[in-house]
Amino acid sequence: MASVRRSRGESHFTRYLILGAWAFFCLAPVLWFLSIGLRPRVEIITPQPIYWPTFSLDAWHMIWEDWPMAKYLRNSVLAIIGSVLIDLVLAIPAAYSLSRYQYRGRDDIGFYILSTRMMAPAIVAIPIFFLFRNFGLLDTIWALMLIYAAINLSVVTWIIRSYMLDIPKELEDAARTDGASDLRILWEIIIPAILPGIITASVIAMIFAINEFLFTLLIASTPNAYTMSVALANFTGGSDGVIYNAIALVAFLAFLPVFLVVVAIQKHLSRGLTMGAVKG
Amino acid sequence: MARIELSGIQKRWGAAWGVRDVNIDIADEEFVVFLGPSGCGKTTTMRMIAGLEDPTEGDVRMDGQLMNDIDARDRDVAMVFQGYALYPNMTVYENIRFPLRMRGVPKEQHDDMVRRAAAMAELSDYLDRKPAALSGGQRQRAALARAIVREPQVFLMDEPLSNLDAKLRQAMRVQIKHIQRELKITTVYVTHDQIEAMTLADRIVIMQSGLIQQIGTPDEIYNNPANTFVAGFIGAPPMNLISGSLSGGTFTAEGVSVSGLRTDLSGRVTLGIRPEDCSLSETDAHLTGLVYGVEPTGDITYLTMKTGDKLFEVKAGRDFRAALDTPMSVAFDPDRICLFDFETGERLG
Ligand SMILES: Nc1ncnc2c1ncn2[C@@H]1O[C@H](COP(=O)(O)OP(=O)(O)OP(=O)(O)O)[C@@H](O)[C@H]1O
Numbered sequence A: 001m002a003s004v005r006r007s008r009g010e011s012h013f014t015r016y017l018i019l020g021a022w023a024f025f026c027l028a029p030v031l032w033f034l035s036i037g038l039r040p041r042v043e044i045i046t047p048q049p050i051y052w053p054t055f056s057l058d059a060w061h062m063i064w065e066d067w068p069m070a071k072y073l074r075n076s077v078l079a080i081i082g083s084v085l086i087d088l089v090l091a092i093p094a095a096y097s098l099s100r101y102q103y104r105g106r107d108d109i110g111f112y113i114l115s116t117r118m119m120a121p122a123i124v125a126i127p128i129f130f131l132f133r134n135f136g137l138l139d140t141i142w143a144l145m146l147i148y149a150a151i152n153l154s155v156v157t158w159i160i161r162s163y164m165l166d167i168p169k170e171l172e173d174a175a176r177t178d179g180a181s182d183l184r185i186l187w188e189i190i191i192p193a194i195l196p197g198i199i200t201a202s203v204i205a206m207i208f209a210i211n212e213f214l215f216t217l218l219i220a221s222t223p224n225a226y227t228m229s230v231a232l233a234n235f236t237g238g239s240d241g242v243i244y245n246a247i248a249l250v251a252f253l254a255f256l257p258v259f260l261v262v263v264a265i266q267k268h269l270s271r272g273l274t275m276g277a278v279k280g
Numbered sequence B: 001m002a003r004i005e006l007s008g009i010q011k012r013w014g015a016a017w018g019v020r021d022v023n024i025d026i027a028d029e030e031f032v033v034f035l036g037p038s039g040c041g042k043t044t045t046m047r048m049i050a051g052l053e054d055p056t057e058g059d060v061r062m063d064g065q066l067m068n069d070i071d072a073r074d075r076d077v078a079m080v081f082q083g084y085a086l087y088p089n090m091t092v093y094e095n096i097r098f099p100l101r102m103r104g105v106p107k108e109q110h111d112d113m114v115r116r117a118a119a120m121a122e123l124s125d126y127l128d129r130k131p132a133a134l135s136g137g138q139r140q141r142a143a144l145a146r147a148i149v150r151e152p153q154v155f156l157m158d159e160p161l162s163n164l165d166a167k168l169r170q171a172m173r174v175q176i177k178h179i180q181r182e183l184k185i186t187t188v189y190v191t192h193d194q195i196e197a198m199t200l201a202d203r204i205v206i207m208q209s210g211l212i213q214q215i216g217t218p219d220e221i222y223n224n225p226a227n228t229f230v231a232g233f234i235g236a237p238p239m240n241l242i243s244g245s246l247s248g249g250t251f252t253a254e255g256v257s258v259s260g261l262r263t264d265l266s267g268r269v270t271l272g273i274r275p276e277d278c279s280l281s282e283t284d285a286h287l288t289g290l291v292y293g294v295e296p297t298g299d300i301t302y303l304t305m306k307t308g309d310k311l312f313e314v315k316a317g318r319d320f321r322a323a324l325d326t327p328m329s330v331a332f333d334p335d336r337i338c339l340f341d342f343e344t345g346e347r348l349g
């Protein structure tokens, strides 16, 4: 007995060792970033290795005081939240239709929605630029919301659809015989039942949106519509050269909220990702 | 509160048949039980009455009104689903209350109605639970409570008691019958359990492969089966069916000889006799064979006999015991003998 228990303990230990090593491997760049962000600029560009780094909030003060980081942050948050809301409003009914109704071309429509994801973004960059210019939306967060929503719509629809496919049809039949209208069924039966899927899809959309760079750069030309990801690019040019510690700090700040959300909902997230992949 | 007529009902999915041809007129306030083997189309028929499935052919009428194009939510029916279909995000209380909310029943009546339905289903202690935290039987009772919470035109119950233990099933059976009589609601009920069918039904509908085999009161079905399928399906153990030949009023098969039957028929026929209409007898033996098995159940003893290569069931007295392979003779009650066409299986005469 004792030996059995010990060997199980050892295998646990080995398992944690491997997992710990893997976690360190994945998180090391993040910690590296944080350490760069919290050190003075000169120290980062010295060619000699430094064994005992100096702590400094230079970059912290710089991004908030010399740069309108609060505004960028606000733009990011508003554009992302807005885009996720747009996605949900469009994707939930679309997913419902794709998962529930039989009609000609349903699967083609489903695939078409997904295929928008397969296209290289650069192909549509120029037309989109002119489109938004004609609507007078250039350099606004409204444009960012629309763009992010468009980019993520397919993924959000697809994930929510896969959750809806899991709901037994009998549940809706029951609600219908109980006298519920389609809208009631969607609102009172379906949406509560797929809430984990909706949260998962939203988080995934947020992750894509916060990292979006190309279209944001295209649309945003002033701090009016700059987001965190584009703000990073501001630290690379100009007379000051590349400001590594500010870049690192902003990157870390952009990473942190997503990381925390993902940790909080990781159980649902892995299900959402694999389901989207397998069932889609 | 509603008469239901199904005429020429068919349901196909591409080449797959659900229901081939169903015609039945269910009277107002009647309790009709559908009985048949798995996959024979019971659920499908019920779903067409509920409006959840459109018939490929044929008409569904309620109180004379054609219902084919009327949506499920506008047909005033309450259904217990075979798979329960409880709303997973709602508590048992909210589940039972849902139809009241949807049908616009005044709010102040909800609590009373929900609690009364829950009490009938013996669920009062579980009202705050979510369906996931209930046992199979409790879920089934929640589904039943949700159906009986209001007074619809029609009750549709798809095997509502299949998952309960014998004692609870008996209690619920009485409850259901009582509610149905009290509220006078037309009820269509599906079951695999013959006792349930016999005790509950005003009329039983026997189905097989999408076709109705017989419609009749429990007595009619039991005593006068329309064909060998019904004869072999109803009763536990079911009717003995022996194929042999008839000539001059005498039926003969291996180990079997019955005279005094009708003389207007001759040729290959199937003779049917229920196990309880046979008696062990030394004289007037109609059938002889060897004891193959003896199964005492307490109140009666099932005796299985072997004649030639066929098995034959007899219900013997509670004290009957016999060693295997003892030769035995059996007499049939001549008034209870049924004859069926050998080819078609249809009842003769
Ligand atoms: N959506 C469908 N598509 C194709 N075939 C179907 C569909 N629904 C039911 N069927 C078929 O129709 C037939 C009747 O099914 P139904 O569910 O009515 O059987 P049932 O009598 O209720 O059986 P059980 O006692 O097992 O519940 C079955 O052969 C089934 O495979």
Ligand SMILES: [Mg+2]
Binding pocket: B042, B043, B044, B082, B158
């Ligand atoms: Mg069924």
